[in-house]
Amino acid sequence: MSDQPLKLYNTLNRQKEIFTPLSPPYVGMYVCGPTVYNNVHLGNVRTFLTFDTLFRYLTHIGYKVRYVRNITDVGHLVGDGDEGEDKIGRMAKLEKVEPMEIVQRYTNDFHQVTATFNLLPPSIEPTATGHLIEQIEAVQKLIAEGLAYESNGSVYFDIIKYNEGGHNYGKLSGRVLDDLLNETRELDGQAEKRNPLDFAIWKNASPEHIMQWNSPWGKGFPGWHLECTCMSTKYLGKQFDIHGGGMDLKFPHHECEIAQGTGLTGVDPVRYWMHSNMLTVNGQKMSKSLGNSFLPHELFTGSHPLLDQAFSPMTVRFFMLQSQYRSTLDFSNDALKAAQKGYKRLVNGYRVLKLQEFMEEEDVAIDEKKKADIENSVRGFYEAMNDDLNTAVAIAQLFNLVKYANMLYLNQLKSAALGRETFELLKEKFVLFFEDVLGLQEEKTAGDAVLGGMLSLYREYKAAQEYEKVDEIRLYFKNQGLVIRDMKHRIDWAYEE
Structure with a gap:
């Protein structure tokens, strides 16, 4: 019904662009899912609603969409950085339960909330712990490419080496590398890193760290940023159409995803980066x-x-x-x-x-x-x-x-x-x-049969001029958030506006 093509705002290029998928009618879309250590909040809901709407609309206009939305069940540290406790492990310690019990509880909560808001389930919902082999292999490849290095059992992505290869770390968020370096000079004491901006793709686990696995670099766990790169490229290919998330993920999470993905495959992993704004x-x-x-x-x-x-x-x-x-x-x-x-x-x-x-x-x-x-x-x-x-x-x-x-x-x-x-x-x-x-639904408070029966009684009482009973039925409808529409040609009910 419209002669205009679909245009999407591409954060990478800071402008609206005509949407041209790599392999029409197929569309690959990845959205960063929740870290399941707590109840999903409304800011999360807005992000997932945005991409539910995009998923629905792309499908409506004829595209065949593979929608991948992950579950982060390890590797996301408190403060979103490279140091500190794993968010899920920390909650497990506080409650004295297994980390996977925390994961299951809040994954269930997430699914209940998304169903309540009528969000469609994704085509694939991978978990970080289910893709440890892919992440270890990716770390090994980045080391072999000279883009990552091991230090005290941890492995870090080398941003300077990446940029020396003709790339531009910071292009998504608009951050300039020299400015970022000046902002982080005081962190130079962290001798594990060659550069304070280098980010972990595999972290050495201290003995008290609950969630850890064997790797070529010792016991450890994957970096939060690497998880999304491995899961998105496994199911959507080395380059895919759309990557979505909240604006708070633009830096450093999505910036790091671009660097890792490019380092692993030699191509920019995503054509259209999309970000939803925050709630106030x-x-x-x-x-x-x-x-x-x-x-x-x-x-x-x-x-x-x-x-x-x-x-x-x-x-x-x-x-x-x-x-x-x-x-x-x-x-x-x-x-x-x-x-x-x-x-x-x-x-x-x-x-x-x-x-x-x-x-x-x-x-x-x-x-x-x-x-x-x-x-x-x-x-x-x-x-x-x-x-x-x-x-x-x-x-x-x-x-x-x-x-x-x-x-x-x-x-x-x-x-x-x-x-x-x-x-x-x-x-x-x-x-x-x-x-x-738009994914909207009618929220009924009572069944059609009940409401139809009540309207029949209303007609009878009105015809018999039993106005007290008429008022009782009106009150029943009002308590359900409904009104009776008494019109010349029919008597019906409606939702009270």
């Missing part, structure tokens, strides 16, 4: 120390002290989609309440449009203006999504289509006035956009 709360950065960090279940129950009420998973999903993924997204009660109202309006339109049928009426003339407006909104949805997944503008087009859904429902517009083709376009595309592209 009432204008402040979201963080545990400020007490403004939310876990998903706190939103669903309204149990967080900063919340006025509970918000459903689809309200939160809709709220996140109302902002383009590269913009900062600010959480506030007012913003969430507005999103709740907007989501209910969309879901009401979705519900009634699914039930509408085309009616041939010979005496009804085609309304060319409304017909064109519907076609323009459908085209506008695609144009917005093709403009670097601008879901905010795409949703605005859906609201325009809801207007016509409501007009049909209220008998203010005859389906014949649109013509069969435009009517079917409205119905089919709205449902597809709502369900398949």
Whole structure:
């Protein structure tokens, strides 16, 4: 429906670029998954929602996507650097359990949260511990290429050697190597490294380190950055189309991935680097120390002290989609309440449009203006999504289509006035956009049979003028977050906006 090609913002080149996959219609996409040492937080959810939307949209427009999203179950150290405890090992010590018990618990939590938000599972979900052989082989190859060196049982990637080979460490994040070196001069005392910027691809494990494996360099564990390089290239090839993650991973994690991948294969591993922006709360950065960090279940129950009420998973999903993924997204009660109202309006339109049928009426003339407006909104949805997944503008087009859904429902517009083709376009595309592209769902509080039965009672009590019972049924619906629509041509229910 759109003549415009799909454009994605490529962090590497700092501009929107026409998306041209390496081997169309196939697309390879890798997204850095969670480190499973704690509950998934909303910042993570926004990142995974961004790439769920991209996965859905690419599939919708005909691409066959292999979506790889890993589980980091070892090697990610506290502070994200090369020194300190493994995040999972530290939690295991604190709780006096096996590290894999921590991994399993929080992997389960992650899957539950992603299912609650209706995120599609990836095509492949590899784990770091399941790819230790590949990581050891990669370390050996980088040493053989002269791009890594062993020191006291650890192996480090040599950034100076890498840059001397004509490469540019820092090109993704825009960091200049000389500036980075000046920033880290005080760390020169760490004699294990030739250069303070060199990063670990294999770390020597102290005796008290729980998670460790045998290697040619002694007992140790893999570097966090190397894990993603090995898993992405194993399943997507030495060069693939899209690599995604949160903006906080741009440096050093993704910068290191580029260096390792290039060092291992001789080619830049990724064509399009994409990064989602962060969440703020009432204008402040979201963080545990400020007490403004939310876990998903706190939103669903309204149990967080900063919340006025509970918000459903689809309200939160809709709220996140109302902002383009590269913009900062600010959480506030007012913003969430507005999103709740907007989501209910969309879901009401979705519900009634699914039930509408085309009616041939010979005496009804085609309304060319409304017909064109519907076609323009459908085209506008695609144009917005093709403009670097601008879901905010795409949703605005859906609201325009809801207007016509409501007009049909209220008998203010005859389906014949649109013509069969435009009517079917409205119905089919709205449902597809709502369900398949934006991944929204109807959140029912009661079954259709129960609600239908209650409406039948409502009609009977109203006809019998038993108004106390009529009011009781209205109150029942209100307590479910629903309203009764008492219209001339029908009695129905809707979600309370």
